[in-house]
Amino acid sequence: MLRTLSRYAAAAVLSIASAFALADDPMKVGFVYVGPIGDHGWSYEHDRGRKLMEEHFAGKVETTYVENVAEGPDAERVIRRLAQSGHDIIFTTSFGFMNPTVKVAKSFPKVTFEHATGYKRGDNVSTYVLRTYEGRYISGLAAGMMTKTNTIGYIASFPIPEVIRDINSVYMAAKSVNPDVEIKIVWVSTWFDPAKETNAANALMDQGVDVILQHTDSPAPVIAAEKRGLKAIGQASDMSEFGPTAHMFSVVDEWAAHYIRTVDEVMNDTWEVEDYWGGFKEDMLSIGSINDNLPADVKKVVEDAIAKANAGELNPFTGPLKDNTGKEVIPAGHTLTDEELAGVNWYVEGIDDTIPQ
Amino acid sequence: MDMELITNILFAMVRTATPLLLVALGELICEKSGVLNLGQEGMMLMGAVLGFIVTTLTGNVYVGVLVGVFGGMMMALLFGFSVQILNTNQVATGLALTIFGTGLSAFLGYSFVGQSIDGFHSINIPVLSSIPIIGKMLFTHDLLVYLSFALFGGIYWFVYKSRAGLKLKAVGENPHAAKALGLPVIQIRFMAIAFGGAMAGLAGVYLSLAYTPLWVENMTAGKGWIGLALVVFATWRPERILIGAWLFGLASILHLVIQGLGFEISPSLLAMLPYLVTIVVLVMLSRDPIKQKLFTPASLGKPFRAGD
Incomplete structure (x- = not known):
């Protein structure tokens, strides 16, 4: 709880700072996890993907994550907060985050949203899933x-x-x-x-x-x-x-491949709405x-x-x-x-x- | 269903029930003194994580058990200090303890996720373990399960037969009268709270060192709450806590075995079974309102200040 709060505080301060900074700021990417990153399973793997992605873009990307987010109204609040604090891409990593993601995405047309395992997409919402x-x-x-x-x-x-x-x-x-x-x-x-x-x-x-x-x-x-x-x-x-x-x-699960690919597309303005399926061939x-x-x-x-x-x-x-x-x-x-x-x-x-x- | 399957079901029932039994017996003693501690889940998690960390570092499960139990006790004393000395609300403080324990255990255990240890092994008791059906059910477990049997016996005797148990109940029924009789109310409550914490710590240790020898965040998955509910449904009687815990264990196992046997019952319905069966049976057992009143600690949850 405390960790999440302090992370929020840090994110809020950073977003104020970034408003005054120059254009070559790192791209901000947010992640929302349903479980603890210490579950040695689903959320743990998403977080491993996040770290590998951050490493890949060394310095060009800055990531934030919020763990243990309950599916439902709480998720909407968390996603909205990430969008408000200047994140360029937000990955929501559980099926139950589908409706909140689509809803928040409508109010933030400039932010790119990516929702794992869902089936609802929007002008700025893609979905991705593993084979x-x-x-x-x-x-x-x-x-x-x-x-x-x-x-x-x-x-x-x-x-x-x-x-x-x-x-x-x-x-x-x-x-x-x-x-x-x-x-x-x-x-x-x-x-x-x-x-x-x-x-x-x-x-x-x-x-x-x-x-x-x-x-x-x-x-x-x-x-x-x-x-x-x-x-x-x-x-x-x-x-x-x-x-x-x-x-x-x-x-x-190898989520990093998709995270790197998506961030790369957003950086180069080639990102498009899609339903992405990744398996062995896609290194996922x-x-x-x-x-x-x-x-x-x-x-x-x-x-x-x-x-x-x-x-x-x-x-x-x-x-x-x-x-x-x-x-x-x-x-x-x-x-x-x-x-x-x-x-x-x-x-x-x-x-x-x-x-x- | 053949004999071997039934034997295996009963064996698994006892194993599944052990953490519930431990945490519920601890809370029973705590509540008998008139203190309601809702921090079971937090104390269990602290016990589980400390037991696992210490076992990983020292390679000795017994040291792990001791530290885990001690950790649960320290958490309980923190609660005791708040409610008894600072006079905070018991319900709110207990809930805070659960939230605190969940977060702190995750923080401490972060770098231990994904590590494996050699936990407790089963010890078959000669002769007794070869009795058909109940031999495997009762006498082929690990040390912590045997310890839970012994603790059950000890607590049963303590609550019903001992002089100290009488004092504990007096404090829980009417602390003011107990104080007038010269009993050290605050001290007795501190001991009961500490014991409850130690038992919750032991329940957590059992999970992380014996049942599933690993650490993952939030691994208790609500068992502390079930233990808490068991105490109430068992109307504060140790023998009914044992029945309740075993019933819960049995229904949890049957829910899985029945599916494997190919019966076509909805798994969501079956998943409800443990809760349903336990509640129905325990409510049936304690439907006599007079007896129920007799066993409920009258001052449960009410604050008692040192100066009163």
């Missing part, structure tokens, strides 16, 4: 090859298209290397609760799961898998530290810390898939594809467009479960 399903596909390949019980477990947060898309991606990949594979999904209704994530991992492992994948942000599931001598794949951040033998690899995802204890054939498959993803050729959502009720959802020869990807609300054929309503 997490690419990383999930690679995870699915490794999980499908490594499971001995032919059962992989997925700790899911909330039934939104991003999560459902990723579950499909994991299953399709696992099935392609192991036709007998089954996926067990547990919804924990939270993005971050180490104790609950541990319980979920244990509940899955009690039911025969031997590879844990997570769509939540704490490293707790990796620790739980390590304790049982089973396998896990890290999410968002490099989690190798937490499971010397259990950790197979992590799918790491990477596979971190592949464990040495993985069998050579698994490593080979993972590395081949990474190469394919880096070339932008990993498109799991290519027809013909049926959902798990037998209805055709993607016709033959068609690959889902980004817009269609944003609306995935079905499980692919073979997943023995239903999406919670």
Whole structure:
């Protein structure tokens, strides 16, 4: 709280100062985070991206961040404050900041706004999102090859298209290397609760799961898998530290690429409103810390898939594809467009479960 | 559901309930003295972060536990000093303690995020741990869980059977009468507050050193508040706190296990289950208004000045 306040005070003073200063002032970039930067997950990665971006522009960019901002009216106040204090670009990094961002953007037409994971854009509001399903596909390949019980477990947060898309991606990949594979999904209704994530991992492992994948942000599931001598794949951040033998690899978010690109565009006046999707090819995802204890054939498959993803050729959502009720959802020869990807609300054929309503 | 699954569920129930049990028992003693401390969450976080930092630096979990417990206690004494000596409002001060503890723990722990430690390991008690079902449930835990059993026993005896417990309750019922009897009200309340802080610190340490051996900001995720609510719903009785904590733990586990078994119930509904079950059962248990009044500390939350 105090840190945020003092940062505000500093930002206010700076903005007054900058009004009198010369034109070659550093560009001011603000970030709004939903969680603490110490969560070792979502907000931590955005903040890592912020630091790398600031480093990249050495001296030409000055950044401010506000962490732990609740989604809702509080967010609007924070975003407005950043806009008023002379920030040129503002990144709002959580889905729930969508409406406040669009609203504030209308009153500050000269400021550039970028909102992560949303779908509402405006004259000065773009959106950006990760192609997490690419990383999930690679995870699915490794999980499908490594499971001995032919059962992989997925700790899911909330039934939104991003999560459902990723579950499909994991299953399709696992099935392609192991036709007998089954996926067990547990919804924990939270993005971050180490104790609950541990319980979920244990509940899955009690039911025969031997590879844990997570769509939540704490490293707790990796620790739980390590304790049982089973396998896990890290999410968002490099989690190798937490499971010397259990950790197979992590799918790491790399927001810096997008932050550098956006700031560069604004500096050169080439910025345009868009819905930006970044994956391996765009350097916005990477596979971190592949464990040495993985069998050579698994490593080979993972590395081949990474190469394919880096070339932008990993498109799991290519027809013909049926959902798990037998209805055709993607016709033959068609690959889902980004817009269609944003609306995935079905499980692919073979997943023995239903999406919670 | 087979036997092994049931055994595993009961084992996980006890583990999940442990931090709630610890923090609620501490708050019970504090409230029995008539002081309402809403700072549980802040004290737990301080316990968790200090325990983790010290364990990382020294490599010794026991030193970590001691420092974590001490940290929780110091936070509680800060609260005690404010409400008893400076006569601040208990509710406001408690809330401030939570906010302060959340911020301070984040600040102290910042450079320890992402580090891993070798936390507590389970110790299987010979013979007892091989009893079917309850063997695994009660006798295959880590040291801190066993300690929580012992603390439960000790607190049960203290509240119902000991002379000191009687004094504590006297202070909580009517501090003026207690003072007239010659009891040192302020001192007794200080001790109760400190004990509550130590227990909250221990609950935090359990999270960061045993349950999920890591530090991340705000890792208690509201457990302090649940513990606080448990005390009220258990009508200030230790045995009901144990029942409540176990029920909560059981429902939290079932919510996850049921999904894995493939039942088609909405997960949002299931996520509500722990709160619902615990409240319903404890309210049913304590629906007798006379008995309820009997166990509620009469002067709870009311200020008592040293000069009164």
